[in-house]
Amino acid sequence: xxxxxxxxxxxxxxxxxxxxxxxxxxxxxxxxxxxxxxxxxxxxxxxxxxxxxxxxxxxxxxxxxxxxxxxxxxxxxxxxxxxxxxxxxxxxxxxxxxxxxxxxxxxxxxxxxxxxxxxxxxxxxxxxxxxxxxxxxxxxxxxxxxxxxxxxxxxxxxxxxxxxxxxxxxxxxxxxxxxxxxxxxxxxxxxxxxxxxxxxxxxxxxxxxxxxxxxxxxxxxxxxxxxxxxxxxxxxxxxxxxxxxxxxxxxxxxxxxxxxxxxxxxxxxxxxxxxxxxxxxxxxxxxxxxxxxxxxxxxxxxxxxxxxxxxxxxxxxxxxxxxxxxxxxxxx
Numbered sequence: 001x002x003x004x005x006x007x008x009x010x011x012x013x014x015x016x017x018x019x020x021x022x023x024x025x026x027x028x029x030x031x032x033x034x035x036x037x038x039x040x041x042x043x044x045x046x047x048x049x050x051x052x053x054x055x056x057x058x059x060x061x062x063x064x065x066x067x068x069x070x071x072x073x074x075x076x077x078x079x080x081x082x083x084x085x086x087x088x089x090x091x092x093x094x095x096x097x098x099x100x101x102x103x104x105x106x107x108x109x110x111x112x113x114x115x116x117x118x119x120x121x122x123x124x125x126x127x128x129x130x131x132x133x134x135x136x137x138x139x140x141x142x143x144x145x146x147x148x149x150x151x152x153x154x155x156x157x158x159x160x161x162x163x164x165x166x167x168x169x170x171x172x173x174x175x176x177x178x179x180x181x182x183x184x185x186x187x188x189x190x191x192x193x194x195x196x197x198x199x200x201x202x203x204x205x206x207x208x209x210x211x212x213x214x215x216x217x218x219x220x221x222x223x224x225x226x227x228x229x230x231x232x233x234x235x236x237x238x239x240x241x242x243x244x245x246x247x248x249x250x251x252x253x254x255x256x257x258x259x260x261x262x263x264x265x266x267x268x269x270x271x272x273x274x275x276x277x278x279x280x281x282x283x284x285x286x287x288x289x290x291x292x293x294x295x296x297x298x299x300x301x302x303x304x305x306x307x308x309x310x311x312x313x314x315x316x317x318x319x320x321x322x323x324x325x326x327x328x329x330x331x332x
Contacts (some may be wrong), residue, residue, distance in 0.1 A: 007231070019250035028259035030130045031166055035266035036169060036224075042273040043232045048118075053276035056117035057234055059111060059126070060270065065237035066103050066214035075100040083130065096146055103214075105130070106145035112217055115225075115233050143184055148212035149219075153186055156219035156226075169262060171227035172239065175220060176258050182243040215241045241263040 046054065067076040075078075081087035082100070108130070111123035136225070143151075150219040155178045167173075172230050179185040193199050217236050225233040 004105065010190055020252040020256055022252065025080075025255055025259075028256045028263075029169075032259040032266070033168055034264045035270070037261045039234075039266045039270045039273070040231055041233065042270055044278075046273075047280065050273075050276050050280045051118040052122065052307075053279055054273055055116070055122040057117065057272040058237075059108075059122055061103055061268070061272065062111075062214070062217065062235045062237045063107055064266040066107055067100055069210060069214045070098055070099045070100075070102075070103055070212070071210055076253060094214045096282035098212075103145045105231075106149055107214075108150050108220065109146070111235065114235075115222075119235070143212065145212065145215070148184065148215040151182070152157060152212075153222070155179060155185075155216065157181070157222040168228055169224060171223040172220060172262055173255060175223050176218060176240065176244055176254065177215070179216055179240065180247070185213060185216065188247055211245075213241065216240045234269060236262075236265045240270065 001254055022278065043054070052189065064076040064079055067073075067079065075082060075089050078087055082089045105127070108123045108127040111119055112125065114120040133217045148287070155175060194203050214237075217239050220236040221231075221233040224236075225231040239262055243259045244254055244261060246254075249257070
């Protein structure tokens with residue numbers, strides 16, 4: 001009986017019969033290392049204009065990812081409008097606890113201190129332009145956005161490789177392990193409330209605050225760069241997924257999910273790099289005929305608020321040249 005109990009200790013009904021194969025884990029990690037290495041090669045030597053556009057795109061992606069994870073799907077879809085105060089933040093359902101302005105302000109405050117200068121500069125410009133009177137203080141929650149970012153930073157500061165030289169991104173595994181053991185970041189089981197009705201008592205699931213995994217996305221680049229010197233510490237939107245923290249996963253199953261999420265995140269950021277290069281090249285060709293001290297390129301890259309995030313990267317040069325302010329600047 002003792003052996004029977006020991007064998008089924010920790011059994012979960014959703015757990016697979018056996019762990020994934022070592023070959024599958026090696027393949028997933030190889031893909032992640034290749035994608036991450038390619039990303040670092042793209043980011044290592046960027047022109048200042050390309051770096052500015054990339055930083056704006058990365059911040060935009062991180063803000064939208066955080067709002068989606070927090071349950072603000074409407075705010076993420078209309079981010080450019082409500083961030084510029086051109087539209088009110090959509091009313092969310094009962095499962096949302098933190099206000100979208102609180103999340104956005106906390107992320108911009110953290111990225112203002114980023115070690116990669118382009119990200120820090122763009123975040124500082126956005127935070128200064130957004131102001132602070134947007135109803136940041138929201139409903140009482142067990143963990144505010146700023147507290148979540150602080151706790152995620154503590155996890156990243158202790159995440160390091162543990163002698164596994166064949167896997168250069170072992171810090172991300174350690175970050176997942178710490179998050180799974182944390183009461184603040186691990187997915188919580190829904191609580192139930194028993195109510196008495198004439199027909200008998202009924203149990204209702206209570207809404208729980210979603211784990212702020214987006215805060216660990218902010219710190220993932222810091223953890224990876226600390227474990228691998230020379231790596232650019234970029235925010236990693238979507239690098240941490242709730243399914244990789246499930247308690248019933250086998251060790252290699254969890255590691256495969258972690259590697260797949262990191263691969264998707266690296267490919268997403270690499271695509272943003274290529275888009276930034278294309279847009280910067282387009283802008284350079286379109287504005288090359290202007291005088292050397294014209295402020296039109298600065299206007300193109302530093303349109304306030306939503307333009308700094310995304311519209312400055314997608315605005316057609318012909319539309320910019322047709323704008324009265326741009327024409328005045330270019331001809332003055």
